[in-house]
Amino acid sequence: MSGDDNMKAAPDYEWQSICTREDLVPGSGVCALVGTEQVALFYLPGEQPQLYAVSNRDPIGHANVLSRGVLGDIDGRLVVASPLYKQHFDLLTGDCLEQQDLQVGVYDVRLDGDTVLVAV
Amino acid sequence: MSERKILVVGNGMVGHHFVESLVNARLNVSITVIGEEPRPAYDRVHLSDVFAGREPGELAMATREIYRDWGVDAHFGDPVSRIERDRKEVVTGKGRRFKYDKLILATGSYPFVPPVPGADHTRCLTYRTIDDLGQIRAKAKGSRVGVVVGGGLLGLECANALRNLGLETHVVEFAPGLMSVQLDEGGSRMLRHKVEALGVQVHTGKNTQNIDEGNAHALKMVFADGENLETDLIVFSAGIRPRDNLARETDLAVGKRGGIVIDYKCKTTDTDIFAIGECALFGGRIYGLVAPGYRMAEVVVKQLAGEEAQFQGADMSTKLKLLGVDVGSIGDFHGSAEGSMSFIFSDEREACYKRIVTSADGKLLLGAVLVGDCDGYDTLWQYYLNEIQLPLDVQCLIVPATEEAPLLGVGALPATATICSCHNVTKGDVVASVECGCCSLAEVKGKTKASTGCGGCSAMLKKLVDEELIVRGVTVDNSICEHFSHTRQELYHLARVGEIKNFDDMLAYHGRGRGCDICKPAVASIMASLWNEHILEHKHVGLQDTNDTFMANMQKDGTYSVVPRVAGGEITAEKLIVLGSVAQKYGLYTKITGGQRIDLFGASLNQLPAIWRELVEAGFETGHAYGKSLRTVKSCVGSSWCRYGVQDSVGMAILLENRYKGLRSPHKLKSAVSGCTRECAEAQSKDFGVIATENGWNLFVCGNGGMRPRHADLFATDLDDATLIRYIDRFLMFYIRTADHLQRTSVWMDSLDGGVAYLREVVIEDSLGIAAELEKQMSHIVQTYACEWKATLADPLKLNRFRQFVNSGEADSGVVFVKEREQIRPVRPEERLRLVAVTE
Ligand code: SRM
Ligand SMILES: Cc1cc2nc3c(=O)[nH]c(=O)nc-3n(C[C@H](O)[C@H](O)[C@H](O)COP(=O)(O)OP(=O)(O)OC[C@H]3O[C@@H](n4cnc5c(N)ncnc54)[C@H](O)[C@@H]3O)c2cc1C
Ligand code: SF4
Ligand code: FES
Numbered sequence: 013m014s015g016d017d018n019m020k021a022a023p024d025y026e027w028q029s030i031c032t033r034e035d036l037v038p039g040s041g042v043c044a045l046v047g048t049e050q051v052a053l054f055y056l057p058g059e060q061p062q063l064y065a066v067s068n069r070d071p072i073g074h075a076n077v078l079s080r081g082v083l084g085d086i087d088g089r090l091v092v093a094s095p096l097y098k099q100h101f102d103l104l105t106g107d108c109l110e111q112q113d114l115q116v117g118v119y120d121v122r123l124d125g126d127t128v129l130v131a132v
Numbered sequence: 133m134s135e136r137k138i139l140v141v142g143n144g145m146v147g148h149h150f151v152e153s154l155v156n157a158r159l160n161v162s163i164t165v166i167g168e169e170p171r172p173a174y175d176r177v178h179l180s181d182v183f184a185g186r187e188p189g190e191l192a193m194a195t196r197e198i199y200r201d202w203g204v205d206a207h208f209g210d211p212v213s214r215i216e217r218d219r220k221e222v223v224t225g226k227g228r229r230f231k232y233d234k235l236i237l238a239t240g241s242y243p244f245v246p247p248v249p250g251a252d253h254t255r256c257l258t259y260r261t262i263d264d265l266g267q268i269r270a271k272a273k274g275s276r277v278g279v280v281v282g283g284g285l286l287g288l289e290c291a292n293a294l295r296n297l298g299l300e301t302h303v304v305e306f307a308p309g310l311m312s313v314q315l316d317e318g319g320s321r322m323l324r325h326k327v328e329a330l331g332v333q334v335h336t337g338k339n340t341q342n343i344d345e346g347n348a349h350a351l352k353m354v355f356a357d358g359e360n361l362e363t364d365l366i367v368f369s370a371g372i373r374p375r376d377n378l379a380r381e382t383d384l385a386v387g388k389r390g391g392i393v394i395d396y397k398c399k400t401t402d403t404d405i406f407a408i409g410e411c412a413l414f415g416g417r418i419y420g421l422v423a424p425g426y427r428m429a430e431v432v433v434k435q436l437a438g439e440e441a442q443f444q445g446a447d448m449s450t451k452l453k454l455l456g457v458d459v460g461s462i463g464d465f466h467g468s469a470e471g472s473m474s475f476i477f478s479d480e481r482e483a484c485y486k487r488i489v490t491s492a493d494g495k496l497l498l499g500a501v502l503v504g505d506c507d508g509y510d511t512l513w514q515y516y517l518n519e520i521q522l523p524l525d526v527q528c529l530i531v532p533a534t535e536e537a538p539l540l541g542v543g544a545l546p547a548t549a550t551i552c553s554c555h556n557v558t559k560g561d562v563v564a565s566v567e568c569g570c571c572s573l574a575e576v577k578g579k580t581k582a583s584t585g586c587g588g589c590s591a592m593l594k595k596l597v598d599e600e601l602i603v604r605g606v607t608v609d610n611s612i613c614e615h616f617s618h619t620r621q622e623l624y625h626l627a628r629v630g631e632i633k634n635f636d637d638m639l640a641y642h643g644r645g646r647g648c649d650i651c652k653p654a655v656a657s658i659m660a661s662l663w664n665e666h667i668l669e670h671k672h673v674g675l676q677d678t679n680d681t682f683m684a685n686m687q688k689d690g691t692y693s694v695v696p697r698v699a700g701g702e703i704t705a706e707k708l709i710v711l712g713s714v715a716q717k718y719g720l721y722t723k724i725t726g727g728q729r730i731d732l733f734g735a736s737l738n739q740l741p742a743i744w745r746e747l748v749e750a751g752f753e754t755g756h757a758y759g760k761s762l763r764t765v766k767s768c769v770g771s772s773w774c775r776y777g778v779q780d781s782v783g784m785a786i787l788l789e790n791r792y793k794g795l796r797s798p799h800k801l802k803s804a805v806s807g808c809t810r811e812c813a814e815a816q817s818k819d820f821g822v823i824a825t826e827n828g829w830n831l832f833v834c835g836n837g838g839m840r841p842r843h844a845d846l847f848a849t850d851l852d853d854a855t856l857i858r859y860i861d862r863f864l865m866f867y868i869r870t871a872d873h874l875q876r877t878s879v880w881m882d883s884l885d886g887g888v889a890y891l892r893e894v895v896i897e898d899s900l901g902i903a904a905e906l907e908k909q910m911s912h913i914v915q916t917y918a919c920e921w922k923a924t925l926a927d928p929l930k931l932n933r934f935r936q937f938v939n940s941g942e943a944d945s946g947v948v949f950v951k952e953r954e955q956i957r958p959v960r961p962e963e964r965l966r967l968v969a970v971t972e
Contacts, residue, residue: 035938039674040681042933045940053938069946074961075690076946080678080737084648086614093649095678095686100649 025120025131033126036063041092043068043079046132051119052079053128054092054103064103065121065130070094071114078116135162138436139222139232141212141378143167145176146409146425147238148193153433155202161436163204164230166222168211169261172196177422177586179265183293188262215382217402234404236432237379237392238425241372241410241418246281250343255350255365259290260372268367272297275364277349279303281340282369283310288454290369291332295455302333302361304353306370309336314450314461318478319501322485326457326504329483335361374411374418387413396442397435398428406432419446422585423554430556447517447553451502451509451588458506462516463499465489472498477530479504486530488512495521510592518549542596551593554585559596566600573597602885612873613650616643620798620873624658633663634671653677654873657760660796661868664916666923673933679758682934683920684740687733689947689958692740694720694732695757696747697793700767700785700805701728710750718743721955727764727802729755734956736943738936744921753919756794760874762801765789766814770807770824777807779824784853785813788822791857792864794917795910798871798880801864802837816844819877820860825849829856833863833891836878845881845888848896858907862895865906 030044036055044051050068068076073096081092084100086109091100100109101116108114120131138154138161140147151165167173174191182188199206210224221229243258245251257267272278278294280287283305294301303310309320310327324334339356346352349362374391385393385401391413398406398414409425410418419425424446434441449462467474471492478485484504490497497515502508508529515522515529523529542551547560557580565579576597577583583590611617616638618626623638632638635655639647647655656675659665665672679685684692696711711730715722718739720732735743744754756762765788768774770781785805792801804813805822814837815821821832827850835844848859871880884890893899924930936944949956950963 031938037673037933042938043936045937045942048945050937050944050946073688075688076944077678077686077690080681080686080690082649082652082677083646083674084615084652085646086648088645090646091648096688096690098649 027122027129027131029124030128030130032128033123036128040083041079041081043076044128044130046119046130049132050076050079051130052092053121053130054079054083056083056090059090061122063121063123063128064090065119066092066101066103066106067117067119069116070096070099071108071116072099072111073097135160136233136436137161137231138163138234138236139230140165140236140238141222142238142240142375142409142411143169143173143194143206143208144238144240144409145173145193145422146240146429147236148173149426150236150238150408150429150432151194151199151202151204153430154436155204157433157437159437163202164232165199165204165206166210166212166224166230167206167208169263170209171262172199172206172208174262176260179259179262180289180293182262182265183296188265191262212378215378215405217382217405220404232404234406234436237400237405237407237411238409238429239375239378239411241374241420243286243368244371244373245368246340246370248340248343250351251366251368253343253351253366256343257365257367259286259293259367259369268293268365269297271365272299275299275350277302277363277365279353279361279363279366280369281305281366282371283307283334283336284313284369284371285311285450285452285454286372287369288327290367291327292455294367295330295332299364300333301331302335302363303327304338304340304361305334305336306339307336310334311459314459314501315503316465316487316501318476318487319459319461319465319485319503322478322480322483322503323454323457323459325480326483327455330455330457332455372410372418372420374413376411379405379407379411387416391418394428394443396444398432398443408432414443415445417445419448421446421448421450423447423556426554426585427556449513449516449553450586451506451513452586458502458504460500460502460506460509460512462501462509462513463489463497465499465501467499469498475527475530477527488526488530490522490526494524494526497522510589514545514549517553518546520545542592542599551596552580552582552585552589554589555581557582562593562596563600566597566604571601612654613648615639615645615647615651618642620654620658620875621870623655624661624869627655627658628662633659633665635659635675636671647675649677650873653680653760656680657796657798661913664794664796664913666918666920677758682737682740683754683758683924684735685758687958690944691733691947691958692735692737693757694735694740694743694747695725695729695755696752697755697789698729698764699789699793700765700782702767702782702786703730707750707752710747710752714743714746717746719949719956721957727757728766729764731757734949734958736936736947737934738941741925741931741934745925748919748922748925753793754921759794759796760799761794761796762789762792762803764802765792766802766804766818768806768812770805774807776810777824778826779807779829781805781807781813781822781824784822784824784829784856788857788860791914792860794920795864795868795913797864797868799874799876801877817841818844820844820863822856828852831856831859833888834877834881836876838876840878842878842882847888847892859895861910862903862906863891865910866891866894866902869906 038057041052041054051065052068054064068078070077077095080095090103093100106116106118122129143165172194210226212222213225214223221231243260278299279302280291281304283303291301291303310323340353341356342354344352346362349364352362354360376386376392379392380386392407394407394412400407408428428443431441431443451460467489473490476487487501489499500512545559549559561580565576570576583593638655652675715732720734723731725731765785767782767785771777801819803820804815804818806813806815807824815823816832817835817837821844823830829851830849831847832844833847836842948959950959
């Protein structure tokens with residue numbers, strides 16, 4: 013396991029097992045329900061880290077769709093493009109590239125063997 | 133022969149250009165440069181860009197390293213203080229001595245500060261060097277008001293700088309108008325109007341008498357008319373004066389109002405001393421622009437190389453953007469030549485002024501002034517510079533776009549036409565550089581230096597380079613995104629020739645980075661056009677836009693619409709009932725679309741497979757409403773029922789729709805077939821449209837509805853069924869091969885050289901000899917068609933993707949419907965708040 017995957021959770025966070033590697037789609041996203049929150053999980057086997065988690069809610073289109081966006085990089089930043097109006101969100105920081113004041117939530121996420129863990 | 137010692141005093145723009153030209157001439161000389169400023173030459177012309185965010189370092193034209201590589205002995209920060217002509221030596225401020233065989237003075241000029249008492253205050257500045265910039269910036273901190281003295285070109289540029297620094301900005305000018313050197317009275321008035329509209333306050337006819345301590349601000353300017361103006365800082369930009377003191381002190385001839393006198397060889401009164409650039413006086417005139425200085429530098433280099441060369445004065449035409457206002461000035465715009473005629477256009481609403489001056493016979497352009505709109509500058513400048521005969525109705529050159537305004541395309545220019553006057557680059561030079569292998573604008577710039585001076589010629593240069601490249605079959609940089617420096621056409625060909633079948637290979641061979649939402653779907657579409665594999669194949673997953681991924685169109689709330697194919701708009705009662713009952717069962721909103729079929733809205737991701745299972749079982753296929761592919765072929769009822777119909781339009785529409793369904797293309801494709809000339813199917817607004825005739829079919833191509841409607845072109849008449857289909861096969865495949873990403877056929881047609889006539893040659897006459905290949909490719913696509921939904925339903929792995937949540941069967945709580953006109957629709961935000969309030 014890589015160093016990145018070994019992130020320590022903040023004390024009041026708890027790692028929850030969400031699904032398995034099988035549920036993920038390489039090069040694309042799926043959505044998981046964590047408590048009442050919709051978390052978009054992106055699996056990029058060739059990257060470090062391999063797994064990214066941001067809120068599924070598109071703050072511009074006001075719908076829960078980010079897990080269904082196309083992944084890519086813009087100026088070296090890994091991003092997902094919203095399927096609604098195509099704004100890009102940074103997978104690591106949640107920042108919206110087109111609208112600086114906007115952000116989506118990011119979650120700590122890691123793979124434990126084949127289990128996907130999200131910190132909530 | 134031993135090396136001649138060439139000594140250059142001054143390392144400004146012209147001094148540097150001289151050194152560079154001399155190095156390129158590869159003569160047997162040693163070069164020494166002595167500059168007063170602490171840094172090597174930089175681009176003074178673009179000094180103001182620093183206020184707009186450019187780093188001063190980015191202005192550098194040379195570095196110490198470059199000079200060292202060139203073998204140039206360069207010294208900075210130590211000005212020459214004296215020339216000893218008898219010993220052929222110069223002495224610097226620090227007392228160092230340098231010998232010369234030939235001495236080049238390129239000392240430029242300094243800003244003139246009028247002898248007003250108080251003008252030596254520390255808050256009175258000038259604007260010429262990078263160090264001045266720093267001063268202005270420092271003093272602007274904590275200041276509220278700034279005044280520029282001088283309403284000329286540099287003064288206005290400086291005003292813009294102050295404005296960018298956030299100061300309340302005033303321009304104080306002695307003359308009655310702004311920019312009187314470059315503009316006539318009308319133009320000057322219009323410029324003032326525009327500048328004032330930007331919030332810059334203009335005071336003309338003001339003679340500053342005193343600069344005192346202010347009350348509310350640091351300084352108080354007192355004018356001859358008794359008025360005064362308080363300000364926190366003043367920048368003098370009241371003209372330039374040549375730096376001729378070295379020459380003056382060693383008794384070289386200088387002009388009455390300054391300037392080192394030179395002859396047409398740029399020689400001073402000492403045959404071993406030349407002067408070039410803004411310090412030189414030629415024909416009683418100082419040339420305050422870079423281009424003439426560069427010409428002088430080249431003239432001297434040529435002579436050092438033993439060639440004949442003369443400086444013959446220079447064109448002082450200018451095009452600039454001052455405070456965001458376009459200003460252009462060409463030649464003798466005052467109309468001072470005998471018998472000359474003026475044409476003036478002035479539009480106060482649009483704040484635009486144009487004047488042209490022609491010779492008495494109206495054949496030649498002598499000068500022009502443009503304020504507020506410089507679009508015509510390039511054309512006018514070419515008429516002027518190359519003495520091209522004017523059109524009879526010259527006024528059309530300045531009256532705004534009656535569409536036919538005869539812009540002088542670069543194609544119409546002679547090879548001798550100057551394109552870049554800063555670097556004296558002609559059209560012929562540019563063409564030659566392309567012939568020598570330059571394949572991009574950047575390469576041409578590097579080779580010819582065109583457009584690396586004031587930049588005024590950049591639009592024209594780009595047009596010329598583009599045209600030349602296109603003529604040679606090179607496509608111009610229309611990179612589709614940051615990951616591929618190729619157009620869609622190029623990627624298409626690369627994929628076809630290299631038999632590339634997935635995105636990763638494409639990226640590895642021809643791209644960089646990881647791809648994005650522009651190139652991934654584009655490449656996926658190319659793969660589909662070429663190889664027609666299922667779009668949910670493992671390797672294509674992640675490339676598709678959500679609509680293609682889930683084979684449905686995403687709606688505003690994240691749900692999807694379902695559009696089954698109804699070829700030609702013909703549908704049985706049984707099938708209508710199936711659509712109705714599916715919609716009822718899943719609670720979907722139904723609507724007849726503009727494409728003659730039925731759309732079912734409001735399906736969640738996880739409902740899609742179940743809905744489609746029922747539809748496929750009833751014999752429906754996907755309608756590709758989501759794809760960049762064939763949408764619908766609409767039809768009118770035609771000869772079977774209609775009393776006017778002359779052919780079976782429904783039958784033909786169904787045949788065409790079934791033939792081309794699933795065909796992936798650069799953009800969506802639409803078609804229609806009408807049974808007679810009444811044209812009830814609106815075929816002439818389609819990518820390909822068919823209208824029945826007594827003898828067969830008329831084919832129309834490249835029509836468009838939508839945002840920019842285009843009437844289709846009649847392509848061929850009275851075709852039999854087989855020929856009709858053959859032509860459409862070729863037409864579509866040729867479009868798929870050559871169009872840009874997301875370019876509808878209408879736009880593609882407008883960009884085709886030769887237009888519909890060319891298209892006819894390719895498709896009908898097979899002028900490229902590719903018709904058979906196009907048909908073969910189409911036949912492959914037609915034969916490998918499979919309904920994507922049907923294939924998906926048979927593959928559990930693919931179905932796995934249609935889950936709202938990977939870890940829960942719950943529905944998306946964000947999706948809420950309300951009822952309207954007896955059907956559902958997504959809740960509006962304001963209604964959502966109300967609903968939540970009620971349930972809580
Ligand atoms: C459903 C429909 C409206 C309706 O309720 O009737 C429709 C709906 C949409 N149209 Fe359309 N267009 C529909 C007929 C048309 C027509 C009429 C026609 O085809 O005869 C036109 C003008 C004809 C043309 O394209 O030349 C039309 C011109 C557009 C355009 C502008 C295209 C252009 O070249 O300017 C767009 C935008 C685009 O494609 O980039 C567009 C885009 C869209 C999108 C995809 C917008 C979007 O991104 O969400 C809509 C999605 C439909 C969905 O969710 O299912 N739609 N659209 C029609 C579906 C027809 C079908 O059965 O497939
Ligand atoms: C803000 C601004 C905008 C401009 N915009 C344009 C424009 O759009 N288009 C255009 O064509 N022109 C423009 N110009 C004018 C253009 O910059 C000049 O025409 C050009 O710089 C002249 O080059 P030069 O080498 O003759 O003089 P300079 O560039 O002034 O260089 C002379 C150099 O010699 C040095 N020097 C002087 N005396 C000595 C000495 N005794 N010993 C050693 N070194 C010495 C000076 O310090 C200076 O570095 C602009 C100028 C400014 C200030
Ligand atoms: S016209 Fe606009 S709103 Fe109507 S369906 Fe087409 S894209 Fe949507
Ligand atoms: S005309 Fe100035 S850069 Fe070409």
